[in-house]
Amino acid sequence: MTPLDTDIAHLLAGSMVLVSFLLLYQDRMFALLNIFAVHAWVLAFSVAWQAHLQQAPHLFITALIALVFKGVFIPVALHRIVVRLGIHRSIESVVSVGPTMLFGMALVALSIVVMLPVTEAAGAFVREDLAFALSIVLLGLLMMVTRRNAVGQVIGFMSLENGLVLAATGARGMPLVVEISVAFSVLIAFIIIGIFLFRIRERFDSVDVRALDMSRGESP
Amino acid sequence: MTPFLLNQLAACGIGLLLLLAALGVPVSRLSSGSRLIYGSCALVCSGLAAVALYALLVPGSGTAAVELPIGLPLGRTLLALDPLSAAFAIIVNLATAIVSIFAIGYGRHAAEPQRVVPFYPAFVGAMNIVLLAQDAFSFLAGWEFMSLASWALVVSEDRSAGNLKAGLVYLIMATGGAMTLLLAFGILAGPEGAYSFDTMRQTAAAGPAAIVLALALIGAGSKAGLVPLHAWLPLAHPAAPSHASALMSGVMTKVAVYGFIRIVFDLAGPPSWWWSIPVLIVAGITALLGVLHALMEHDLKRLLAYHTVENIGIIFIGLGLALAFEAGGLPVAAALALIAAIFHVFNHSLFKSLLFLGAGAVLNATGERDMERLGGLIHRMPVTAFAFLVGCIAISALPPFNGFVSEWLTFQAILLSPQLPQWIPRLLVPAIGATLACSAALAAACFVKAFGSTFLGRARAAAANTAVETDRWSLGAMLLLAALCLGAGILPGFAIDSLAGVSESLVGAQLAAQSSQPWLRIAPIDPVRSAYNGMLVFAMIVAAAVLTAIVVRRFASHGLRRSPAWDCGFPEASPVAQYSSSSFAQPIRRVFGSVVFRAREHVTMPKPGDTGLARLQLELHDIAWDALYDPVIRFVNVAADRLNAFQFLTIRKYLMLVFAALVLLLVIIGAWR
Numbered sequence: 001m002t003p004l005d006t007d008i009a010h011l012l013a014g015s016m017v018l019v020s021f022l023l024l025y026q027d028r029m030f031a032l033l034n035i036f037a038v039h040a041w042v043l044a045f046s047v048a049w050q051a052h053l054q055q056a057p058h059l060f061i062t063a064l065i066a067l068v069f070k071g072v073f074i075p076v077a078l079h080r081i082v083v084r085l086g087i088h089r090s091i092e093s094v095v096s097v098g099p100t101m102l103f104g105m106a107l108v109a110l111s112i113v114v115m116l117p118v119t120e121a122a123g124a125f126v127r128e129d130l131a132f133a134l135s136i137v138l139l140g141l142l143m144m145v146t147r148r149n150a151v152g153q154v155i156g157f158m159s160l161e162n163g164l165v166l167a168a169t170g171a172r173g174m175p176l177v178v179e180i181s182v183a184f185s186v187l188i189a190f191i192i193i194g195i196f197l198f199r200i201r202e203r204f205d206s207v208d209v210r211a212l213d214m215s216r217g218e219s220p
Numbered sequence: 221m222t223p224f225l226l227n228q229l230a231a232c233g234i235g236l237l238l239l240l241a242a243l244g245v246p247v248s249r250l251s252s253g254s255r256l257i258y259g260s261c262a263l264v265c266s267g268l269a270a271v272a273l274y275a276l277l278v279p280g281s282g283t284a285a286v287e288l289p290i291g292l293p294l295g296r297t298l299l300a301l302d303p304l305s306a307a308f309a310i311i312v313n314l315a316t317a318i319v320s321i322f323a324i325g326y327g328r329h330a331a332e333p334q335r336v337v338p339f340y341p342a343f344v345g346a347m348n349i350v351l352l353a354q355d356a357f358s359f360l361a362g363w364e365f366m367s368l369a370s371w372a373l374v375v376s377e378d379r380s381a382g383n384l385k386a387g388l389v390y391l392i393m394a395t396g397g398a399m400t401l402l403l404a405f406g407i408l409a410g411p412e413g414a415y416s417f418d419t420m421r422q423t424a425a426a427g428p429a430a431i432v433l434a435l436a437l438i439g440a441g442s443k444a445g446l447v448p449l450h451a452w453l454p455l456a457h458p459a460a461p462s463h464a465s466a467l468m469s470g471v472m473t474k475v476a477v478y479g480f481i482r483i484v485f486d487l488a489g490p491p492s493w494w495w496s497i498p499v500l501i502v503a504g505i506t507a508l509l510g511v512l513h514a515l516m517e518h519d520l521k522r523l524l525a526y527h528t529v530e531n532i533g534i535i536f537i538g539l540g541l542a543l544a545f546e547a548g549g550l551p552v553a554a555a556l557a558l559i560a561a562i563f564h565v566f567n568h569s570l571f572k573s574l575l576f577l578g579a580g581a582v583l584n585a586t587g588e589r590d591m592e593r594l595g596g597l598i599h600r601m602p603v604t605a606f607a608f609l610v611g612c613i614a615i616s617a618l619p620p621f622n623g624f625v626s627e628w629l630t631f632q633a634i635l636l637s638p639q640l641p642q643w644i645p646r647l648l649v650p651a652i653g654a655t656l657a658c659s660a661a662l663a664a665a666c667f668v669k670a671f672g673s674t675f676l677g678r679a680r681a682a683a684a685n686t687a688v689e690t691d692r693w694s695l696g697a698m699l700l701l702a703a704l705c706l707g708a709g710i711l712p713g714f715a716i717d718s719l720a721g722v723s724e725s726l727v728g729a730q731l732a733a734q735s736s737q738p739w740l741r742i743a744p745i746d747p748v749r750s751a752y753n754g755m756l757v758f759a760m761i762v763a764a765a766v767l768t769a770i771v772v773r774r775f776a777s778h779g780l781r782r783s784p785a786w787d788c789g790f791p792e793a794s795p796v797a798q799y800s801s802s803s804f805a806q807p808i809r810r811v812f813g814s815v816v817f818r819a820r821e822h823v824t825m826p827k828p829g830d831t832g833l834a835r836l837q838l839e840l841h842d843i844a845w846d847a848l849y850d851p852v853i854r855f856v857n858v859a860a861d862r863l864n865a866f867q868f869l870t871i872r873k874y875l876m877l878v879f880a881a882l883v884l885l886l887v888i889i890g891a892w893r
Contacts, residue, residue, distance in 0.1 A: 107883070110883070110886055110887060110890060111886070113890040114886050114889050114890045118889070138882075138883070138886075141875070141878075141879045141882070142879065144875050144879075145872060145875050145876045145879050148872070
């Protein structure tokens with residue numbers, strides 16, 4: 001493995017972290033979906049590059065799944081849902097962007113601090129890959145916590161899952177069955193969440209989760 | 221009979237009991253279903269008692285364990301009747317068999333037999349599993365099964381709030397006790413996880429033995445009713461139907477004693493000298509507080525339940541002495557103390573069952589447990605009164621009955637304490653002896669009160685005036701127990717001799733054979749030093765009574781005159797004005813009340829000219845409850861209130877909690893490195 005190979009892998013994984021930050025910052029609905037698509041594309045490239053490096057052809061399948069489902073199918077479907085729900089003009093009320101970004105940076109630092117000593121036995125390549133993956137997972141969680149809109153939370157969940165796939169491909173010997181089942185579970189989750197979005201909307205005329213809270217007799 | 225066959229028979233007996241439990245579900249709905257189940261229980265338990273007696277009397281006959289293919293993946297279920305198991309199996313099954321005979325008659329009055337009948341054999345079977353278990357897993361499984369089955373019996377009869385509270389308190393205490401025993405076995409098993417008792421004896425414990433002692437004392441003590449872990453006992457024992465109360469109080473507490481002996485004497489290795497100190501102190505306090513609480517009660521069954529606490533104290537005094545002597549290098553004295561304790565276990569199982577059955581008969585006949593509303597029952601229920609009186613005499617430790625013998629043996633052990641090498645137990649043991657003497661005297665006072673206000677005098681309420689004698693099965697069971705109380709009192713030598721194998725295996729010594737003593741006397745240490753002859757005492761009592769009867773018949777006037785009893789010059793005809801059970805207890809309450817019970821009396825007098833009633837209100841506290849349980853209950857309530865808020869958070873807040881926890885853990889990992 002030449003240094004260039006490693007650098008490209010790091011570049012792709014690092015780009016995913018960067019795109020995660022973009023997701024965290026984005027407050028318009030369509031832009032959010034587009035950037036999520038970018039996130040999935042970068043994931044697909046990263047996985048494909050890993051497949052090339054590890055000479056593991058089954059990882060190409062994983063990359064293909066990521067590209068087709070997460071890079072194309074889910075964003076398009078979410079796009080249609082947003083249009084049908086008529087919330088394409090609404091603006092996500094993100095908890096003030098500045099502190100969130102700072103907190104996100106702290107999370108990245110934390111994951112590096114945690115991951116690098118823990119995985120000392122593994123090669124440098126895997127270690128940094130894992131640190132990136134953990135950052136993406138944490139940023140996805142942060143996004144789920146800070147978003148008020150259900151669509152935003154779904155995107156946060158999906159980006160979290162992208163981080164998991166990245167970690168899985170970085171650690172060698174991950175069986176294809178596991179990857180396919182993870183991808184499948186995400187698809188199921190997407191379907192269920194999509195149905196729920198419509199149900200919520202039917203009942204509350206909004207997909208703002210605060211409406212749900214109010215229906216339980218609580219103030220937002 | 222080969223050893224293997226013996227243990228297989230015992231295992232079959234347990235299997236039969238569990239089968240009866242399953243059978244009890246459909247059968248109990250039939251009209252005579254409960255009699256069938258109880259009768260079968262009596263037969264199976266008699267068989268088990270006979271098998272256990274054989275195992276105890278023929279040395280080495282019960283040692284090869286039966287291995288059953290159930291249990292943990294790593295361990296096996298081992299059942300065997302070694303001397304200790306056999307001794308307790310006799311005690312448990314003998315009392316259970318007789319209580320089952322009582323239940324044949326008593327069970328007919330049950331309103332909902334299907335809530336009681338299936339659990340009864342299950343309870344008995346579970347107790348036998350605990351006794352026969354030779355590995356920690358089956359011991360604990362049996363222990364938990366026993367707790368659950370008896371809990372079902374506690375809440376079976378009455379769905380009142382008080383009863384449900386009793387069941388809840390019992391369940392919590394039972395869970396806590398089983399938990400501590402689990403930890404004790406975990407320490408004993410060592411890092412390899414050797415859970416069979418045989419390997420536990422050989423391997424060194426993983427932790428300090430002091431922790432094992434403390435855990436055993438808490439775990440077994442909470443089931444047996446050691447103060448301050450006794451709080452559930454006076455709530456739960458009376459709540460069950462009377463035959464189940466008799467089993468819980470007379471028999472189940474003995475299973476707890478067995479657990480303590482098994483862990484501390486058998487598995488934990490040689491004791492240190494200071495082990496006896498906590499045991500003796502707790503036991504002394506238990507004996508005294510138990511009897512004082514019993515004196516304050518005027519609910520007959522609660523009184524008996526508190527009395528169980530006292531007797532458990534006496535038993536643990538014997539066990540503490542045995543520990544002290546064993547550690548002090550006096551094995552014969554240790555054998556004496558241990559045999560005194562186990563013999564008292566046997567005796568208590570007889571007379572406490574008898575008394576609970578008597579209370580059950582009274583409850584059945586009158587519908588009353590409150591002694592302030594009973595009285596005069598000796599005219600209505602003469603046979604029950606006779607049997608109850610025998611139980612009262614036996615539990616008050618009066619010769620020639622069995623209670624006297626075991627307490628006398630305990631005192632003989634106490635009198636050997638000057639030979640102990642350490643000065644702390646040498647000073648402590650006489651003090652405990654004084655406590656024991658005090659509690660024995662108070663126990664006698666307590667049973668004068670119990671018998672007097674229940675059976676003597678005039679009926680204080682209408683229900684007691686219309687009572688009729690109970691059925692023949694119940695009477696037969698009570699008379700059988702009374703006869704056994706007398707038999708064990710006048711022929712104690714056989715019981716002591718048969719326990720030789722137990723003391724040999726646990727403390728490595730045995731007493732001199734008592735059956736070789738002349739004239740059926742017992743002399744545990746040396747005939748010159750002390751000896752007791754129950755038969756002689758009995759013969760003298762009978763002779764004196766017969767002589768008095770002859771003299772009275774011969775020389776007294778034959779004229780008969782009926783006249784009203786002298787009423788101190790106050791012509792008050794109401795039976796309520798009789799000397800009552802709380803009147804009887806009042807002097808003792810005055811002496812101990814302000815300290816032990818924090819007793820307060822409130823007198824409300826009407827104003828002069830007002831014709832309203834004057835009132836005397838009495839307030840009693842259980843200090844263990846106030847000091848130990850209330851703070852815990854308050855803490856749990858406050859914590860539950862605080863945590864309640866977490867039930868109604870928004871999804872986002874839940875996510876935030878998960879996220880915060882994850883970040884916190886990651887920070888800890890990062891900082892740790």
